[in-house]
Amino acid sequence: MAYKRRLLKEMQTLLDLSIPGLKFIPTEDGINHWYVDINIVDNPIYDPAHAFRLEIVAGDEYPIEPPMVKFIGQEIPLHPHVYSNGHICLNILGDGWTPAQSIRSIALSIQSMLQGNTKNERPPDDERYISHAPQNPRSSGWVYHDDNV
């Protein structure tokens, strides 16, 4: 973790931050491991009272490499880019990542991705993917082809 100081700084700002619908929860696993509770308020697809839990783990190469991000918990939000095992098909979590982004920007992107969702469905290849998906979504080879949603 060459950039430990950056993670510490991010932790400091995340704890002070107040963004409506986002709650950053530190874990006991270290400064590189976060939970984020996301509430979606103005989208009829999602229950505004229900918080979806996002797990964010910044690896040893962070911020040069993107962190590992997935939904966890009982309820995974319905979205054409979110698989039922919690994996998210989003380019900034893979090829689109740049070190200028941060844990905060990822959480905001995912929140707005759900906010703007109009389709109450899973990805078309959901079953096929989760049958052989690796534990870590970063190990999957993603193809970001669908820009409509």
Next chain:
Amino acid sequence: MNIPWEKTVFPEGCQLDSLVTCTICKEPFSAPVVSSICHHSYCSFCIRNSLSTKNSCPVCNVELLESQIVKVPVLEEITRWYTFNSSRLYALVKKLENPDPKDSTGDNAQPKDDEIKELVEVKFASELGPRKTSPSDDSLISPSSNSKYFYIPRKLTEQPDTKKQKPKRSRKTISGFITKKSTTSVPKKEIENQVVVISDNESVNENFSDGVVEISDYGSTSEYFGKKKEYHDVDGGGLKDDEKDKKIETLDEEKHDSLIVNNNDESNLLINSSNKKNSLQNFLKKTPSVLPSSSSVLSTTRDNSSSDDPGSKKLPKLNFSMLSVPKIKEKFKKYNIPTPTHNGNSKHHLAAYYNQYLVLWNSNLDSNYPISKAQISARLREWERIQNLDQHNQRLRQDFGEGNSTNNQQRKEYNRTGSRNWMNKYKDEFNELVRRAKESKARSKAGEVE
């Protein structure tokens, strides 16, 4: 930096704070470089590290190669200046906000910086015996657990050389800030700090000057004032004697500006007292005569490495797929790279090791204040140590955590029971599979015949 400018009367300070912050490491720039394509700036180390995985600008995603980044010496100086002076600037702004702590009895959040000044005074008082510039002093001295000390760069005073230099420069002349309006019966209108310069007299001794050095970065300030005393005297800037021969002086705004600029020079000298070439003044002198980067690096690293060191220029990238392990080791010798401590024969490790050294080395060449080769080697070893830990952890993770869940379960079982037990348990399934495979093979053969 994390100076909370937004909570002061001068929230614009935030902008400067973020302008000198690298978007990758979120720290003030060290050896900043700029992209010649999109003109975004980063620390040399950060952007080289980032470009080693992906050739694009982290901010705008435009394609960017390592050869297209250029160093920006002036930005490095600006960053250094800000790093050294931001805490004092902050203290000054806070004081502007709240010039007289007596008036703001209801506002307890504000006068922290004044408390520092109080402590400076207390220090004076304790070492000099009773010394009051005004009767109201007692009421102002507040015993405080002082969070503001956090912002003072202690580095400035940790150099033992400062004490040696001190008598030479300040000639036992001592000064410090005093914050109270009440101390100043000075005719000039003062919005800025008042400065008390205590001239050399029988009650001031060396111990006292040491005391000043201990008080954090005010040590450097006092040195500056000590040097500049004559200037003020000549200027006749409202001198006033009290019963202890102290001259109280005020600074008008102009002088104050010059103070801040020049003071950086002073603090640089304090930090790099062994290497005075690093001062801002010298830097400013240097720039007009457009020196090539390599020569300026040579001039500053002379203490550490000989000037005819073949490694004083940038290292090239190597194509490791074309090189054998002995060839790589030859290159290491040629470039004078310390040999890796682990996995010395793994090509993969050697390549990663070389690339890390390349990033460290090349980014160091972009700095106005390069570190020594020994320090680079130390960082490289640290990287190697962490890398080794990572690999170890990854192996553990691969064995137990990651991978397809069912597959993983089977693997665990296999590990636990050994291959024979596993074979016994799944014998039926295995035989069934073999039978089916034979059947389908026979079927396809039969199909071919027909």
